[in-house]
Amino acid sequence: MLKPAQVKDFVNAATKCxxxxxxxxxxxxxxxxxxxxxxxxxxxxxxxxxxxxxxxxFEQVLNSLTVA
Structure with a gap:
């Protein structure tokens, strides 16, 4: 499960794309x-x-959240 801070980091990174x-x-x-x-x-x-x-x-944030 993603934590609220992780969601915020992900959305912030996506917004910059x-x-x-x-x-x-x-x-x-x-x-x-x-x-x-x-x-x-x-x-x-x-x-x-x-x-x-x-x-x-964005790739760095996404990789930090990826579950293999």
Whole structure:
């Protein structure tokens, strides 16, 4: 489960990206730049992040949250 501080860090990093970042869970798609949208997801479940660009800071945050 993600902690509120981790969600905040993730959303802040996604917001700095100049490309779209989406989070998928089942049939729901949420804009990862929306803190309310992200908190509306069930953060205990496996979520899929999809994006079409590269930002080193975002990659670092995403890698820190990735569960293998």
């Amino acid at each position: 100049n490309f779209d970042v989406d989070i998928y869970y089942n049939r729901y798609v949420v804009d990862a730049k929306s803190i309310l949208g992200v908190f509306g997801l069930d953060l205990t479940q496996k979520l899929t992040v999809e994006y079409s660009g590269y930002d080193q800071s």
